[in-house]
Amino acid sequence: MPRVVRVGAAQLGPIARNEPREAVVERLCTLLHAAADDGCEFVVYPEAALTAFFPHWYIEDPRELDAYFEKAMPSGPVNRLFREAAERRVGFYLGYAEAAETANGRHHFNSAILVGRDGSIIGKYRKVHLPGVDHVRPELPFQNLERLYFEVGDLGFPVFDAFGGRIGMAICNDRRWPEVYRLMGLQGVELIALGYNTPLFNPDADQSPELRIFHNELCMQAGAYQNATWVVGVAKAGVEEGVHMMAGSCIIKPTGEIVAQCKTSGDELAIADCDLDACNEGKRSEFDLASNRRPELYGALVETG
Amino acid sequence: MPRVVRVGAAQLGPIARNEPREAVVERLCTLLHAAADDGCEFVVYPEAALTAFFPHWYIEDPRELDAYFEKAMPSGPVNRLFREAAERRVGFYLGYAEAAETANGRHHFNSAILVGRDGSIIGKYRKVHLPGVDHVRPELPFQNLERLYFEVGDLGFPVFDAFGGRIGMAICNDRRWPEVYRLMGLQGVELIALGYNTPLFNPDADQSPELRIFHNELCMQAGAYQNATWVVGVAKAGVEEGVHMMAGSCIIKPTGEIVAQCKTSGDELAIADCDLDACNEGKRSEFDLASNRRPELYGALVETG
Numbered sequence: 001m002p003r004v005v006r007v008g009a010a011q012l013g014p015i016a017r018n019e020p021r022e023a024v025v026e027r028l029c030t031l032l033h034a035a036a037d038d039g040c041e042f043v044v045y046p047e048a049a050l051t052a053f054f055p056h057w058y059i060e061d062p063r064e065l066d067a068y069f070e071k072a073m074p075s076g077p078v079n080r081l082f083r084e085a086a087e088r089r090v091g092f093y094l095g096y097a098e099a100a101e102t103a104n105g106r107h108h109f110n111s112a113i114l115v116g117r118d119g120s121i122i123g124k125y126r127k128v129h130l131p132g133v134d135h136v137r138p139e140l141p142f143q144n145l146e147r148l149y150f151e152v153g154d155l156g157f158p159v160f161d162a163f164g165g166r167i168g169m170a171i172c173n174d175r176r177w178p179e180v181y182r183l184m185g186l187q188g189v190e191l192i193a194l195g196y197n198t199p200l201f202n203p204d205a206d207q208s209p210e211l212r213i214f215h216n217e218l219c220m221q222a223g224a225y226q227n228a229t230w231v232v233g234v235a236k237a238g239v240e241e242g243v244h245m246m247a248g249s250c251i252i253k254p255t256g257e258i259v260a261q262c263k264t265s266g267d268e269l270a271i272a273d274c275d276l277d278a279c280n281e282g283k284r285s286e287f288d289l290a291s292n293r294r295p296e297l298y299g300a301l302v303e304t305g
Numbered sequence: 306m307p308r309v310v311r312v313g314a315a316q317l318g319p320i321a322r323n324e325p326r327e328a329v330v331e332r333l334c335t336l337l338h339a340a341a342d343d344g345c346e347f348v349v350y351p352e353a354a355l356t357a358f359f360p361h362w363y364i365e366d367p368r369e370l371d372a373y374f375e376k377a378m379p380s381g382p383v384n385r386l387f388r389e390a391a392e393r394r395v396g397f398y399l400g401y402a403e404a405a406e407t408a409n410g411r412h413h414f415n416s417a418i419l420v421g422r423d424g425s426i427i428g429k430y431r432k433v434h435l436p437g438v439d440h441v442r443p444e445l446p447f448q449n450l451e452r453l454y455f456e457v458g459d460l461g462f463p464v465f466d467a468f469g470g471r472i473g474m475a476i477c478n479d480r481r482w483p484e485v486y487r488l489m490g491l492q493g494v495e496l497i498a499l500g501y502n503t504p505l506f507n508p509d510a511d512q513s514p515e516l517r518i519f520h521n522e523l524c525m526q527a528g529a530y531q532n533a534t535w536v537v538g539v540a541k542a543g544v545e546e547g548v549h550m551m552a553g554s555c556i557i558k559p560t561g562e563i564v565a566q567c568k569t570s571g572d573e574l575a576i577a578d579c580d581l582d583a584c585n586e587g588k589r590s591e592f593d594l595a596s597n598r599r600p601e602l603y604g605a606l607v608e609t610g
Binding site for chain 2: 081126177178182207226281289293299302304305
């Protein structure tokens with residue numbers, strides 16, 4: 001039985017700081033319906049896809065900060081996305097800021113969920129590789145306060161059986177770390193969904209936008225090839241509250257080749273038929289990880305401070 | 306004090322099966338002198354640079370097989386290379402087949418050495434990621450019998466202080482494994498020298514030469530960027546005893562960009578000034594491995610069968 005999943009990389013243009021959830025969900029649903037009309041059964045949205053990427057600013061007012069976080073998923077305006085996706089039989093990956101109530105208080109994560117074609121949540125991932133810092137740097141044109149606003153994810157790097165294959169998730173800066181792809185590769189991942197919010201300019205480094213776009217693709221392409229998996233990388237793009245964001249959402253084959261890519265910096269779909277069996281060749285030969293890795297010699301990879 | 310090392314990637318064209326060591330060393334010395342004339346202080350030769358790449362054939366006669374291995378380094382015709390390199394004050398990386406006598410018998414490795422500008426051996430690496438199989442497959446146009454002829458390297462992934470910086474080594478198929486770059490990255494590597502003998506056609510996979518060249522560069526560029534290190538990849542190229550080999554020897558910056566590359570499939574030098582301080586930006590920011598990795602979550606990377 002063929003295992004072809006038609007996937008839509010649903011890039012978003014900027015979200016204004018004062019844009020209500022309802023308006024964002026309207027945009028997500030517009031992309032959803034366009035994807036469904038084109039036969040997609042899985043749509044990948046960006047990281048933190050429900051709001052502006054608020055770690056770019058220091059938010060002093062705790063109530064204002066709290067408003068960026070989802071306390072339940074789905075809830076409020078987001079229910080509409082779940083309902084319409086289930087009606088259209090389209091599953092999705094959605095990145096969002098998560099406030100989790102636990103026995104020992106409230107915890108904040110930069111999270112993503114995998115939702116099945118019936119609208120049920122199949123799995124969750126919480127971002128591990130938080131970039132940025134935990135304090136304000138007033139000299140910068142914009143901040144990256146992910147380490148102030150979020151905790152390091154505590155769910156590991158799980159993969160889930162879905163869409164006839166094995167699906168993994170990663171978020172933004174995770175994609176620069178080969179460990180992330182490998183930890184999912186070792187679990188037989190066949191498609192990694194990955195949303196990002198990445199400035200085109202790094203205030204701390206002398207990197208042209210072209211170089212940063214090259215790095216974005218390089219890491220995802222290498223991760224795909226070296227683990228024989230599809231990778232679907234999806235941007236929040238355009239100029240968001242003065243921050244120029246990288247576009248270039250793309251779908252990458254297990255050979256590392258880009259097969260579909262967004263051309264604009266706005267709301268846009270890139271669509272590809274992802275044959276999960278295209279992973280088999282690599283997984284059985286060059287990247288047969290069980291036969292070809294030498295983990296007994298890799299001890300230093302897991303040594304801590 | 307600037308730490309600029311002028312490096313020559315000394316690509317070789319094919320070596321005939323019956324080509325004597327003296328003739329090969331003559332070619333190595335020709336490249337050495339051209340590099341020295343151009344101001345190089347470090348030259349990188351390919352994997353198994355002293356002979357044809359014999360794992361491509363099944364060799365039944367044990368004496369014939371034994372003749373491909375070096376029993377001492379340097380010895381015989383190779384002494385000339387060491388002597389002329391020391392005279393010109395040029396250090397080098399040299400790949401060769403090593404027969405090592407130990408208390409428990411003779412062992413065979415696919416090895417590389419790092420030689421200082423004074424002609425002394427600074428360090429050795431023995432290839433860990435042996436590709437191919439350990440038995441003949443008569444249906445193939447050529448073999449890859451590395452797992453028959455060599456043992457898995459037993460020296461780990463060492464780095465060495467040399468040429469004013471920290472130098473690491475890898476060999477051929479090692480370059481496809483992000484673990485290799487990372488294990489050296491964790492030791493602060495600033496330049497990885499890497500020789501390869503890679504067929505342009507894979508008898509086991511439907512891969513065009515263009516795709517295989519893309520994979521070659523993709524892995525080395527990602528390894529360079531993700532560890533903020535220079536990578537110098539050097540081919541044995543051309544048609545060697547009927548096997549079409551990949552060329553494209555190149556020098557890659559810590560940003561992952563290729564800054565020099567061979568254009569032919571023959572003996573050729575690609576030269577670049579490698580500023581080891583160009584590693585600093587990446588090592589202090591994005592790829593500050595001590596701050597930005599999460600090894601406590603990477604346990605599965607070292608789990609064995």
